[in-house]
Amino acid sequence: MPVLSTDGISFDVHVPVIIVGAGACGLTAALAARDVGADVLILERDAQPSGSTAMSQGNIAAAGTGSQRQHGIEDSGEIFANDIVALARGETDAPLARLFADASGPTVDWLVERHQIPLALDPDWGAMLGHSRPRIHTVPTKTGRELITCLEDATARAGANLLTDAHVVDVYADATGQVRGVAYVRPDGARETVGCDALVLATCGFG
16 A cells, blocks of 8 residues: 655545554454544445454453453463463564553453443363463354444444445655545545544454
8 A cells, every 4th residue: 555645635534533444453443542532434445344353253362351250260461471472482572462462351341341342251262272271252153243243333332433335545644754644445436535643554354
């Protein structure tokens, strides 16, 4: 995706936060932005939110959650991070793994308590995936499609705006390198631009 200069650009509209991609990452980012009062526009290439999450079982590994404690399971970010490093045979960024692991439990609890995402520990998962503690959380149907639907509903309740069939093709930045907006293309070929104060790219997929 090219980064173009804002010279001569007049954006059609402006929003404080643009999120590109309406998978689990993008929808969760939208909830976080709305929690601090930012207006959000999510741009999704496909006709409905999906991403690789929708094709998965919707499992989320998290340590130190309320659901774990209800099952009498003691876990922590430190233990989770050590499992990640061991699973990767040491070929991972240990500080980054610890950062992720420490945030995992509070993030799942936030999704459950603040946004009513029905995530709960599935105690049958764990060791078979290399985890030293049961820490796989999932929605009732154990499908990624349900997880995406729950997240989409939560973003709607939170007041985030979602635009589908909007394929982002360009990013615009000013002379200092600050991103100022994007351009997207509609299925009929129409091209539109949106200015922003902050851009979140959430398009990489799990793979």
